[in-house]
Amino acid sequence: xxxxxxxxxxxxxxxxxxxxxxxxxxxxxxxxxxxxxxxxxxxxxxxxxxxxxxxxxxxxxxxxxxxxxxxxxxxxxxxxxxxxxxxxxxxxxxxxxxxxxxxxxxxxxxxxxxxxxxxxxxxxxxxxxxxxxxxxxxxxxxxxxxxxxxxxxxxxxxxxxxxxxxxxxxxxxxxxxxxxxxxxxxxxxxxxxxxxxxxxxxxxxxxxxxxxxxxxxxxxxxxxxxxxxxxxxxxxxxxxxxxxxxxxxxxxxxxxxxxxxxxxxxxxxxxxxxxxxxxxxxxxxxxxxxxxxxxxxxxxxxxxxxxxxxxxxxxxxxxxxxxxxxxxxxxxxxxxxxxxxxxxxxxxxxxxxxxxxxxxxxxxxxxxxxxxxxxxxxxxxxxxxxxxxxxxxxxxxxxxxxxxxxxxxxxxxxxxxxxxxxxxxxxxxxxxxxxxxxxxxxxxxxxxxxxxxxxxxxxxxxxxxxxxxxxxxxxxxxxxxxxxxxxxxxxxxxxxxxxxxxxxxxxxxxxxxxxxxxxxxxxxxxxxxxxxxxxxxxxxxxxxxxxxxxxxxxxxxxxxxxxxxxxxxxxxxxxxxxxxxxxxxxxxxxxxxxxxxxxxxxxxxxxxxxxxxxxxxxxxxxxxxxxxxxxxx
Amino acid sequence: xxxxxxxxxxxxxxxxxxxxxxxxxxxxxxxxxxxxxxxxxxxxxxxxxxxxxxxxxxxxxxxxxxxxxxxxxxxxxxxxxxxxxxxxxxxxxxxxxxxxxxxxxxxxxxxxxxxxxxxxxxxxxxxxxxxxxxxxxxxxxxxxxxxxxxxxxxxxxxxxxxxxxxxxxxxxxxxxxxxxxxx
Amino acid sequence: xxxxxxxxxxxxxxxxxxxxxxxxxxxxxxxxxxxxxxxxxxxxxxxxxxxxxxxxxxxxxxxxxxxxxxxxxxxxxxxxxxxxxxxxxxxxxxxxxxxxxx
Numbered sequence: 001x002x003x004x005x006x007x008x009x010x011x012x013x014x015x016x017x018x019x020x021x022x023x024x025x026x027x028x029x030x031x032x033x034x035x036x037x038x039x040x041x042x043x044x045x046x047x048x049x050x051x052x053x054x055x056x057x058x059x060x061x062x063x064x065x066x067x068x069x070x071x072x073x074x075x076x077x078x079x080x081x082x083x084x085x086x087x088x089x090x091x092x093x094x095x096x097x098x099x100x101x102x103x104x105x106x107x108x109x110x111x112x113x114x115x116x117x118x119x120x121x122x123x124x125x126x127x128x129x130x131x132x133x134x135x136x137x138x139x140x141x142x143x144x145x146x147x148x149x150x151x152x153x154x155x156x157x158x159x160x161x162x163x164x165x166x167x168x169x170x171x172x173x174x175x176x177x178x179x180x181x182x183x184x185x186x187x188x189x190x191x192x193x194x195x196x197x198x199x200x201x202x203x204x205x206x207x208x209x210x211x212x213x214x215x216x217x218x219x220x221x222x223x224x225x226x227x228x229x230x231x232x233x234x235x236x237x238x239x240x241x242x243x244x245x246x247x248x249x250x251x252x253x254x255x256x257x258x259x260x261x262x263x264x265x266x267x268x269x270x271x272x273x274x275x276x277x278x279x280x281x282x283x284x285x286x287x288x289x290x291x292x293x294x295x296x297x298x299x300x301x302x303x304x305x306x307x308x309x310x311x312x313x314x315x316x317x318x319x320x321x322x323x324x325x326x327x328x329x330x331x332x333x334x335x336x337x338x339x340x341x342x343x344x345x346x347x348x349x350x351x352x353x354x355x356x357x358x359x360x361x362x363x364x365x366x367x368x369x370x371x372x373x374x375x376x377x378x379x380x381x382x383x384x385x386x387x388x389x390x391x392x393x394x395x396x397x398x399x400x401x402x403x404x405x406x407x408x409x410x411x412x413x414x415x416x417x418x419x420x421x422x423x424x425x426x427x428x429x430x431x432x433x434x435x436x437x438x439x440x441x442x443x444x445x446x447x448x449x450x451x452x453x454x455x456x457x458x459x460x461x462x463x464x465x466x467x468x469x470x471x472x473x474x475x476x477x478x479x480x481x482x483x484x485x486x487x488x489x490x491x492x493x494x495x496x497x498x499x500x501x502x503x504x505x506x507x508x509x510x511x512x513x514x515x516x517x518x519x520x521x522x523x524x525x526x527x528x529x530x531x532x533x534x535x536x537x538x539x540x541x542x543x544x545x546x547x548x549x550x551x552x553x554x555x556x557x558x559x560x561x562x563x564x565x566x567x568x569x570x571x572x573x574x575x576x577x578x579x580x581x582x583x584x585x586x587x588x589x590x591x592x593x594x595x596x597x598x599x600x601x602x603x604x605x606x607x608x609x610x611x612x613x614x615x616x617x618x619x620x621x622x623x624x625x626x627x628x629x630x631x632x633x
Numbered sequence: 634x635x636x637x638x639x640x641x642x643x644x645x646x647x648x649x650x651x652x653x654x655x656x657x658x659x660x661x662x663x664x665x666x667x668x669x670x671x672x673x674x675x676x677x678x679x680x681x682x683x684x685x686x687x688x689x690x691x692x693x694x695x696x697x698x699x700x701x702x703x704x705x706x707x708x709x710x711x712x713x714x715x716x717x718x719x720x721x722x723x724x725x726x727x728x729x730x731x732x733x734x735x736x737x738x739x740x741x742x743x744x745x746x747x748x749x750x751x752x753x754x755x756x757x758x759x760x761x762x763x764x765x766x767x768x769x770x771x772x773x774x775x776x777x778x779x780x781x782x783x784x785x786x787x788x789x790x791x792x793x794x795x796x797x798x799x800x801x802x803x804x805x806x807x808x809x810x811x812x813x814x815x816x
Numbered sequence: 817x818x819x820x821x822x823x824x825x826x827x828x829x830x831x832x833x834x835x836x837x838x839x840x841x842x843x844x845x846x847x848x849x850x851x852x853x854x855x856x857x858x859x860x861x862x863x864x865x866x867x868x869x870x871x872x873x874x875x876x877x878x879x880x881x882x883x884x885x886x887x888x889x890x891x892x893x894x895x896x897x898x899x900x901x902x903x904x905x906x907x908x909x910x911x912x913x914x915x916x917x918x
Contacts, residue, residue, distance in 0.1 A: 635818065636818050636819070640819055643820055643824075647824075650832060651828065651831055654835040655835060657839065657852065657855060658835060658836075658838060658839030658842065658848070658852055658855075663845060663847045663851075666847075666848055666851050667847075667851060670851050673855065673858070677858055677861070677862060680825065680828070680862060681862075681865055683819055684825060684865050684869045686869070686877050686880075688877070689861075689865060689877055689880055692881060692884060693884070696884060696888065697884060697888075700888070701854075701887070704891065704892070704895065705850075705851070705891070705895065708847075708895045708898065712847075712898070712899075712902055727842075728842055730841075731838060731841030732842075735834045735835075736834065738833065738834050739830055739831060739833070739834035742830040742833065743827065743830055746826055754822050754826070754870065755821065755823075757821065757822060757869065757870055757872075758870065758871055758872025759872065760869070764869075764872070764874075765868075769874060770874065770877060770878065770881070778875075778878045781879075785881075785882050785885045785886070788885065789889055791889070792890070792892045793889075793892065795892065795893045795896065796892040796893065796895075796896045799893065799896030799897060799900050800896055800899065806903070810903075
């Protein structure tokens, strides 16, 4: 079990190091395959761990393996330790599996780019970091992984660094994440201070004895980190800009894995959140707000990737909602299915972009169904799964969350309503995208790029992963059917601390069915409305200019942050530079040099060249020295 | 009676010493300064004799006054007439500072010797007649102070070589001198 | 010892030394400077001989002889320098020889 975990963690790291070390001595294609194989090796390791774990009983499904003691300061110890339990194995499988498919896809997508080696080294680095995050056995190692994924995200968003927009987007992502990281670090400081340890089990135990304020602080810090990493409101503005990176990056980092790290954190640290119910409710509330806001903004986006990005934000809102209410199993279930269909959607979009020579504006697309029929099917399946139409995967996972919301009391019912509204919006924006891009008459651009079916819709490295994910998007949800069959939930149960079942809420069968009917119904309504507006063009979009403008400006969040944080910050730093740095620091350094020069000049006056002055100096010095010697005696 | 004589000779010698010293530093003509120095050396020789340093007195007259000063006079004769006003030229504060420094040195020497050796200066050792005789000096040079003797001879050799080096003229300088003499 | 005792000799030596020092510092002709240097050396000799008489020890006299030898050598070199300077038709003026100016 632990051997598999180590293989899983270290294989991508070795891949990244190998590519970096070999540099230009290997071909770009070789570097790409090294990276891909390393991630598949990681998947093999995860499978080994999974199979091994299946063969054990519930009690034996947890193992902590420590390489060495990394930090020892007084009584505080932190080891380089991995935790292998059902939750981490689930995440390992998702990250390495979906990651492997996406890296394989990148071979075709990034073919021809002059800096391919750097790209694949970064991708391997990212997979390694994400695996470290999910396999960490203590909060310290988790934070290391957390930071490293942020770094990998920065490097990959800004991969095409000649583009100023990409560089700016990378910086934005990194800075916003740094804010979350800082909050998390503060939470860890409180933990160390109060409980003296960062190991998961010991910290959870210790947290039980803390005052409510401290537990709230820790939970709040963790939540802030999760919100930043998962792009929830209010730390969400970086995710749409992150679409500047290559499409596989968006698929891997900003759909399937990194942005789900926040959900993983909440589930992993659930004992702390259970001790701080107000913060957990806050998490659920933020998730609900995000899913609505993101869905609304997605209605007016014109870039194909940005629509999918907002969709991601919205779906993670669902996951936060579930995790905040204590439906951890359901949240993780949705994480898994979402990884499948969201990566599928991104990769299908990538096929479209690739086919249309890097065009991403949907207003110039249309009628691609004839030219790319298989991509159309993939996109359709992904969209149906996203909206939650049975029997595709999204139906089972999303509805389970909504049912849990319904079963959680008054506040839960409010969130349930929000979730239902979100389902309607999801149907609307998803199928708006599908209909605009694929249906209707082929647009001018599409006709331009119509190569016929000779080239196929992409190389096999791109089409095979899409096919695999399509299958997964269909069957991935069949591991848990609400009310009847719960293998996924039972699989995760062992990580519950002090309880038999992980989930805090168990919806009744009635609630399950009511939820499903309502959710599917609303999703279908959304699809129908989208059809009427964008499909058959019988209705037109209501024109309310102020609303339109607000939505296009993403609810003015960027402008708000500019006004509150960036502009004052810029002014203050300018003031400091003019008032403090230049006169004081620069001035003092200049003062030192000027002073030295003047002193040297003054001392230079002593070199008169007159022999007699020198002799006088000697005589005077002797006179003075004699006096000194006498007095000292 | 003999005591008075000794005192009188001592006072005369001392006066001659100090007077000629002042003369050396105040005369304008270097030739006269050199002659004053010879007088200084002679007075010092008398003082040496009074202090039981016979060999040294002889050496002083023979070597210093006889050889060194003669060399000096040769050079002054070669250089010709160069008179100068003693205190003219240069920054004026130097003169004042010089006098102050010299006075300070004098005061300090007296004070130091007085402080350090004050009482001990009264007890003189008693010496026999051969104290300071050439025999004694010679014996010491060849036994206890052999190293000083040898090193001194090396120093003299080096000085002689140095003098020759400084004195030689190259061919070019010779031509130049001749041309100038003819012009 | 008949006549003045050692302290008188020492006083004469001290006065002679300061006279020599004043001469070195005040005069501009290198020849006179050299002569003043000789005065200083001789005053040191006098002090040495006085102390030799005081202690009844010949060491002071030996030292004085060595000083005399060294003084002679120094005069040789000094005069050689002065002659060389004069041959280059430079002014024999210590204030004018300022090549060492910083």
